Amino acid sequence: xxxKQVKSKTAASLDRKRSKRGDGDDLTEMGDGTxxxxxMQAKTLVKPEDQLELSEAELKEExxxxxxxxxxxxxxxxxxxxxKERQYKQTSSVDQLAVHFALDGNxxxxxxxxxxxxxxxxxxxxxxxxxxxxGAAEAAAAEEGAEEGAAEEGKEEGGDEEAATAxxxxxxxxxxxxxxxxxxxxxxxxxxxxxxxxxxxxxxPPPRASFSSNVTQWEIYDAYQEDFEKQEKSKEKKVIxxxxxxxxSKKKFQISETSSDDxxxxxxxxxxxxxxxxxxxxxxxxxxxxxxxxxxxxxxDSEGTLLPLWKFSFEKAKxxxxxxxxxxPKYCDLVAVSCGSYDFMKQGSGLIIxxxxxxxxFPECFFETxxxxxxxxxxPQHPHWICAGFYDGSVAIFSxxxxxxxxxxxxTAKNGKHTDPVWQVRWQKDDADNxxxxxxxxSDGRICLWTILKNEMVYQDVIRLSLPDVSAEGPDGIKxxxxxxxxxxxxxxxxxxxxxxxxxxxxxxxxxxxxxxxxIDTIDAHNMAVYKVCWNRxxxxxxxxxxxxxxxxxxxxxxxxxxxxxxxxTRKPLFSFDLNNSVGDVAWAPxxxxxxxxxxxxxxxxxxxxxxxxxxxxCEQMVAQKKKTKLTHVEFNPTYPIVVIGDDRGNVTSLKLxxxxxxxxxxxxxxxxxxxxxxxxxxxxxxxxxxxxxxxxPTEATA
Amino acid sequence: MAEVTEDKKxxxxxxxxxxxxxxxxxxxxxxxxxxAMELCVTACEKFxxxxxxxxxxxxxxxxxxxxxxxxAVVGEGYGFEITHEVKNLLYMFFGGNMAIILWKCS
Numbered sequence: 001x002x003x004k005q006v007k008s009k010t011a012a013s014l015d016r017k018r019s020k021r022g023d024g025d026d027l028t029e030m031g032d033g034t035x036x037x038x039x040m041q042a043k044t045l046v047k048p049e050d051q052l053e054l055s056e057a058e059l060k061e062e063x064x065x066x067x068x069x070x071x072x073x074x075x076x077x078x079x080x081x082x083x084k085e086r087q088y089k090q091t092s093s094v095d096q097l098a099v100h101f102a103l104d105g106n107x108x109x110x111x112x113x114x115x116x117x118x119x120x121x122x123x124x125x126x127x128x129x130x131x132x133x134x135g136a137a138e139a140a141a142a143e144e145g146a147e148e149g150a151a152e153e154g155k156e157e158g159g160d161e162e163a164a165t166a167x168x169x170x171x172x173x174x175x176x177x178x179x180x181x182x183x184x185x186x187x188x189x190x191x192x193x194x195x196x197x198x199x200x201x202x203x204x205p206p207p208r209a210s211f212s213s214n215v216t217q218w219e220i221y222d223a224y225q226e227d228f229e230k231q232e233k234s235k236e237k238k239v240i241x242x243x244x245x246x247x248x249s250k251k252k253f254q255i256s257e258t259s260s261d262d263x264x265x266x267x268x269x270x271x272x273x274x275x276x277x278x279x280x281x282x283x284x285x286x287x288x289x290x291x292x293x294x295x296x297x298x299x300x301d302s303e304g305t306l307l308p309l310w311k312f313s314f315e316k317a318k319x320x321x322x323x324x325x326x327x328x329p330k331y332c333d334l335v336a337v338s339c340g341s342y343d344f345m346k347q348g349s350g351l352i353i354x355x356x357x358x359x360x361x362f363p364e365c366f367f368e369t370x371x372x373x374x375x376x377x378x379x380p381q382h383p384h385w386i387c388a389g390f391y392d393g394s395v396a397i398f399s400x401x402x403x404x405x406x407x408x409x410x411x412t413a414k415n416g417k418h419t420d421p422v423w424q425v426r427w428q429k430d431d432a433d434n435x436x437x438x439x440x441x442x443s444d445g446r447i448c449l450w451t452i453l454k455n456e457m458v459y460q461d462v463i464r465l466s467l468p469d470v471s472a473e474g475p476d477g478i479k480x481x482x483x484x485x486x487x488x489x490x491x492x493x494x495x496x497x498x499x500x501x502x503x504x505x506x507x508x509x510x511x512x513x514x515x516x517x518x519x520i521d522t523i524d525a526h527n528m529a530v531y532k533v534c535w536n537r538x539x540x541x542x543x544x545x546x547x548x549x550x551x552x553x554x555x556x557x558x559x560x561x562x563x564x565x566x567x568x569x570t571r572k573p574l575f576s577f578d579l580n581n582s583v584g585d586v587a588w589a590p591x592x593x594x595x596x597x598x599x600x601x602x603x604x605x606x607x608x609x610x611x612x613x614x615x616x617x618x619c620e621q622m623v624a625q626k627k628k629t630k631l632t633h634v635e636f637n638p639t640y641p642i643v644v645i646g647d648d649r650g651n652v653t654s655l656k657l658x659x660x661x662x663x664x665x666x667x668x669x670x671x672x673x674x675x676x677x678x679x680x681x682x683x684x685x686x687x688x689x690x691x692x693x694x695x696x697x698p699t700e701a702t703a
Numbered sequence: 704m705a706e707v708t709e710d711k712k713x714x715x716x717x718x719x720x721x722x723x724x725x726x727x728x729x730x731x732x733x734x735x736x737x738x739a740m741e742l743c744v745t746a747c748e749k750f751x752x753x754x755x756x757x758x759x760x761x762x763x764x765x766x767x768x769x770x771x772x773x774x775a776v777v778g779e780g781y782g783f784e785i786t787h788e789v790k791n792l793l794y795m796f797f798g799g800n801m802a803i804i805l806w807k808c809s
Contacts, residue, residue, distance in 0.1 A: 208808065211728070211792055212784035215802035223796055224721040 071096040278359050285309050289357075289642070294658035302612040304619045304660035306605060309642065310360040312337075312652040316368070317351050322646025324375045324424075325635040330383035332639040333357040334364065337652055340372025340391055342632075347372055347391055354400060355652060365400050367407070377438065379427045387438045387450075389422025395440045395450060397457070409457040411450070416459030418442035423487045429496070439491075443504060445483030447511075463516050465503060490533045494540055502530030508545055510557060525553060525573070532586050538593035538683040542574075542691070546583035551576055552598050552606075556691070574694050575614070579606055585633040587643075591662060593683035594690065599623070599631035599645055607661050610690050618661055623653060720799045727802075728794040739765065739793045743803045747777065754778055754801075761805060772809030778802060 074094045082089045108115040263270065279286065289309050297304060320339035328334035339351035350373035354365040372391035379385040384400040388407075394417045396407035411417045420443040427438045428449075437451040445465040451458050465484030485504035492498035498520075501509040506526035509519040526547035536542035541557045553573035581600040589595035594610040603624030606617040623631060623645050633646045641657045724744050729736050742764055750757040754777040765773035769791075776783060779800050787806035794804050 207789040208786050209730075209789050209792070210784065210786050211794070211806070212782075213728075213794065213804075214782040215778065215804075216780050217800060220796045220800060220802060223727055224725055224799065227725050228721060 069096055071098050073098065274362070275358050278361055282310065282360060285360075289640075289656060292656065294660075297658050297660040300660070302609070302616075302618055302660070304607060304658040306607070306619060306621050306623070306643070306655040306657060306661075308623070309654045309656055310357060312353075312355045312360050312363075312654070313650060314351075314353055314363055314366070316366070317353060317650030320348075320351060320372070320650045321630075321648035322632050322650065322652060323373060324377075325633045325644050325646050325652065326376055326378050327635060327637055327644075328354075328378050328383050329380045329638070331356070332637060334383075335635070335637075335644055335652070336376055336378050336386055337644075337646055338373035338376040338388060339650055340374050342648070350374075350390065352376060352386065352388055352398060357654065367398050367405075369396075369406070374421050375424045377425050377427050379436065381430075382436070385427075385436065387425045387427060387440075389418075389425045389440050389442070391421045393418035393420055393422060393442060393444070395422055395425060395438075395448075395457075397438075397452060409452060411457055411459065415457070416448060416450075416461075418444050418446060418448070420444040420485070424489055426489070426491060428491070439489070439499075441486040441489045441501065443485035443487065445485060447486060447489065447501065461516070462513060463501075463511055465501065465509070466517065485529075487529055488531060488533050490535050490543070492535055492540070493537065500533040500535070500543055502533040502545060504529040506530060506547060506549070508533055508555070521557070523555065525555070526551065528582075531582075531584060534586060534588055536593060536687070537588050537590060538680055539687050542593075542687065544586050544588065544596060546586040546598055548582040550581055550583065550600075551578050552583055552586050552596075553577075574691060575610070577606075577608065577617075579604075584631055587634050587636055589636050589662070590638050591641075593687040595661065597634050597636065597643055599634045601630040603627070603629050603631055603647075605631060605634065605643075605645055605655070607657065609661065609663065611686060612660070612663065614690065614694070619658075623647075623655065625651075722797075722799050725796045726793065727796055728792070730790050730792050732790065735769065735790075736793065738768070739805060740795060743793070743795060743805065744797060747797050747801055747803070761803070765805065765807070769807070770809075773805065773807050775803065775805045 071094075074096055076094060078091045078094065079088050080091055081087070108118070288307060292307060294305050294307070317339045321342055322337050323340045323342070324338045326336045328336065334354060334356050336352065336354050339353065341347055350369040350371055352367040352369070352373055353363045356364045369388075369390065371394070373388050374391055376386055376388040379387070386398045386400060387395065388398065389395050394411050396410035398406075399408050402408070418440065422440050422442045425438055425440045427436070431437055431451065435451050435453060437449055439447060439449055439462065441447050446461050447463045447465070449460045449462050451460070465486055484507065486501050487504050488502035490500050492500075497513045499511050499513070501511055502525070503509070506524065506528055508523045508525040508530060510521040510523075511519050525545050526549050528548040530545055530547050532544075532546045534544050536544070542554060543557065544552065544554050546552045554575040555573050577598075579598060579600050581602040581604070584599050584601060586596055586598040589597070592609070592611070594608075594612075596608055598606045598608075600606070603622055603626075605619070605621050605623045607619040608617050612618055624647055626649070629651075630648045631645055632648055634643055636643050641662045642654050643657065644652055644654045646652050724740055726736065726740060731739060743761055746757040746760040746764075750760065758775040758777040761775040761777070762773050765775070773791075774785070779802070781802075783804055785804070785806055785808070787808050791807035792804075793806070794802070796802050
């Protein structure tokens, strides 16, 4: 729309010019035009050069021309075929219209219908806008004028008036000037480019490894074959130890299969670290173990103390009693203990634990068993073999080095299992075929020899403890031979065949492996069950017994020759000590022939040295922490001056013997060191000296 | 006679075809190993007659699951010497006659 208006405006101005140039009749516009022409360029008439120069007369001459509506170029003889008359005929009507030029314009006349419509539609707003603008301009001008008038008083008012009227018209003209919508202006600007900077870093490449192999059919075949064999083997293994264990081992197997990078690789390192930590934690105890000596011992003659060192307790053994203690013959810091229960009503699982003094916090190794372990023994030559007897009457051997869970061999009801708890087991020297063998004693009256062959364990009854003088009568009058109940035995240190058997009836039999049903000698030693019999470590004829009848007795084995002469005399012990409670265990010291230790059910430990005092213990000490705890077993360490004591709560306590408790025979200063044989000889002499005193007055000795 | 039958037994035993997947060498972690092994089995069963496709499938799937640049070789007889990223190697047998080596190296 605006361009149209513009064009119409220019057309108007052209008209005006024409009129000005022509007649000059439009006077009203003249004033305006001159004013406008002031700033416009002066117009010059441009004539074509070849225009005729005509005189006035010639110009005034009139030529008459008649214009007709006939087209001179129209054809006059148009012949067309007439379908009506079916012949060619000349048409009379000829089109006289000739079009020389046609142009479709987009201009509209301002006053035309169309233009008005368009004004109504869009132009309305414009005019409305324009009107207030005009008004504003006028008002502004008026104000200006007023101000000017105020500023320049006395000036020609008329001129001012003129200026004031001229200005609004100018302003209105400016306002009406419409912008050219096609008048674009392009603008561009350039921003600064940020400078570039290169920065690089190199990471370490992921670790790589090389691998190479060859694939051939035979390699694949071999691999499968090998794997298959492995599987077969593992299956076989699983089948042997019974179904429960099979499942267990299966699980274990799977675990070990799946986790290739398990802890075993760092096992040794972990063990060392564990021991280091323990060494730090238990440093004071270790110092005591090495260096502490009770100074007060020097000032009292025949008294000593026991210093508690490490206490070994294990979570799983909390509710079990220590049923036997055995030091490892090879590693002087290693002690094997068995855990079970002495209570007939509270039987359950058992444990075999190997403790080391280097690590009191956790066992070096342990085996869990389904039945209570009542006794064990560590093989003197092969210290990893452990034989054990169970409450259910079976015996088994374990290996501490194998990573196996359970027993290597265990007897069953089919091959010689005892029918009552096994109270003691003891390794013997390897037999003629170099097979390991051990003895077991049980309250079913049998003493069995177990020989370990390549993959089985065979048994042989060595002796049956029968009670010839008593025979029970069955319900229908049949005589049933009663058997004695063996509770303890010990083999002679020098004479292989000779051994002692303690029974529940309080008897002690001196037996030989050679006779299965005959005793060399029998002593009515105690009134109640004998808990332990033990040969003296030095003197070949002396042994000690302890019993539930509160006593510990020392006996001398008489030669068989004079047995017949003085039968009665053998019935009397050389020494008898009353400890005021059931004596669980007694043990000879390894360093002296006259020292022994005993533990009782009221939690006390006793240490005697016959050389120092024949009647009273050198030391009587409460060892158990809690009042009701019973002490069950005691054992001397073969090299260090310590004892371990087990109680019925699964704890094992190690105690150091004070100097008075381990007095050796005083050696003369400057004397050459004595060899083993003379040492033993001296010990025997020492004991013999005491014995000879006692033999003379046997009644006096029994305290 | 008894001997003969025993021999036969042994023969059949030795000729028994083992078809289960057997991991010959691997340093992958367990999770990845089982996944890769199952993938290899699936691929070899799917393309039993076309090792190329099987290898392609193994490679593509491993790329998707564990990141790019896996390589797989499936075949009955070949030799190889490869460099692989540590913890990304699986060498297994399958089907009694097929060997699959799968490794990552980018």
